[in-house]
Amino acid sequence: MKQSHTRKMMGRWAGIAAALAATCGAAQAQSFPAxxxxxxxxxxxxxxxxxxxxxxxxxxxxxxxxxxxxxxxxxxxxxxxxxxxxxxxxxxxxxxxxxxxxxxxxxxxxxxxxxxxxxxxxxxxxxxxxSYVLMVNPKLPVQTLQELLAYARAHPQKVSYGSTGQGGAVHLATAMLESLANVQFLHVPYKGGAPAIADLLAGQIDFSLGTVETASLVNSGKLRALAVLGPNRLAGLPDVPTCVEAGVPGCVFPxxxxxxxxxxxxxxxxxxxxxxxxxxxxxxxxxxxxxxxxxxxxxxxxxxxxxxxxxxxxxxxxxxxxxxxxxx
The missing domain is CATH 3.40.190.150 (Bordetella uptake gene, domain 1)
Known part of the structure; x- marks a missing residue:
């Protein structure tokens, strides 16, 4: 009997606690944000x-x-x-x-x-x-993605790219491209995309992945866009082909x-x-x-x-x- 009574009391207290928590949550929501x-x-x-x-x-x-x-x-x-x-x-x-x-x-x-x-x-x-856009420094002697891949195969681990950091999305997306295209690039990790693009502009690295916001750098000739790592072309860069269109099937990165x-x-x-x-x-x-x-x-x-x-x-x-x- 005592155990049964104890269980009932515990159940009641649990119900009261839940009700209080719900009430507090509702009150917090009403005043949020204060x-x-x-x-x-x-x-x-x-x-x-x-x-x-x-x-x-x-x-x-x-x-x-x-x-x-x-x-x-x-x-x-x-x-x-x-x-x-x-x-x-x-x-x-x-x-x-x-x-x-x-x-x-x-x-x-x-x-x-x-x-x-x-x-x-x-x-x-x-x-x-x-979607990411693969962009190279114009000094690199390539005009297309296939030319970049051929150049990288001829110079293994010499063609450098900047990422947003070891293990970041840009790193993994480029590793995917390396695997699909059977090439090896030199990875240079940065603490973010902005410093990587800055060094790309300065010619300290050969290429990087950015978003279409950098289209102005492409349109002004400061960078050259070779491919979009997405399922479709981007409205801001309509002349830049997707990786699939450029001859690398499966190269799509969310x-x-x-x-x-x-x-x-x-x-x-x-x-x-x-x-x-x-x-x-x-x-x-x-x-x-x-x-x-x-x-x-x-x-x-x-x-x-x-x-x-x-x-x-x-x-x-x-x-x-x-x-x-x-x-x-």
Whole structure:
């Protein structure tokens, strides 16, 4: 009898605790946000992702009625910034401008991860998708992707490329190209895309992967675009063929950016953040700017983004295995 009574009391207390938690969560959501928020961008200032993060922060602060401070925390293939958000209080006040680098490539190329991309984050919503563009310094004596590959085969591990960091998306995408085309390049990792492009312009490296935002550098003749690592040509560079069109079947690499919060963020707060991203994403000026940056606006909310991460991580594992990229 005593045990039965104890179980009943424990059940009652559990129910009361759950009710209190729900009440607190609802109260928190009603007052959220009560002070400024922070958007952590794990990419260097001036990079396309940084531009995207600042655009979303401006739009979301108008929707939420509080300022959003953008903080660049770069390094370790973008995992330093992601780690900081994963360890932040799950109250909705700290967000991450995430990408494939933070959520689908990092767990494939690093043996020890400081966070779990699925368990430690609450997906908010996808901002948009795009494709990498392979660009060379005009001094390199090549005009097409096939010429670059032939030149690299004739000079193994002499043709250098800059990435956003060891284990980052650019590194894995280029490793995929090496595997598919049977070539070897010299990898030069940087702490972000902006310094890599700067050294590419200066002739310190031979090529790199960037987004269509660098189209102005191509159109002005400062860089030469050889191929798009995506399923379709980009509107900003309509004359640049895809890798498949240029003779490398299967050379398609997904690129995207999205907003995340720490795992455990109360559902009502998550709903407010999802709604804010969706409203900003749907604005005509946001969609126009996304397309200027070479992105297609994303769709859906948390569930769509969560599904994408699971499916794409499996794709990255297969890609890394085929390219011979072992976890380090």
């Amino acid at each position: 002070h400024p928020l922070k958007m952590v961008v794990p990419f260097s200032a001036g990079a396309t992702a940084d531009t995207l993060g600042r655009m979303m922060a401006r739009g979301m602060q108008d929707e939420l009625g509080q300022s959003i401070v953008v903080e660049n925390r770069v390094g370790a293939g973008s995992t330093i910034g992601a780690t900081a958000v994963a360890r932040s209080a799950p109250d909705g006040y700290t967000m991450l401008l995430g990408s494939g680098s933070t959520h689908t490539t990092a767990p494939v190329v690093y043996k020890q991860m400081p966070y779990d991309p699925v368990k430690d984050f609450q997906p908010i919503a996808l901002i948009g998708t795009t 690129v995207w950016n999205a907003v995340f919060a720490p795992a455990g963020t109360p559902a009502p707060v998550v709903e407010k953040l999802v709604a804010a991203v969706q409203r900003v994403r749907a604005l005509p000026q946001t969609q126009a700017r996304l397309r200027e940056l070479g992105y297609e606006p994303g769709t859906g909310g948390s569930a769509v983004l969560a599904k994408r991460i699971v499916e794409e991580t499996e794709f990255m594992r297969k890609t890394a295995a085929a390219a011979g990229v072992a976890p380090q």
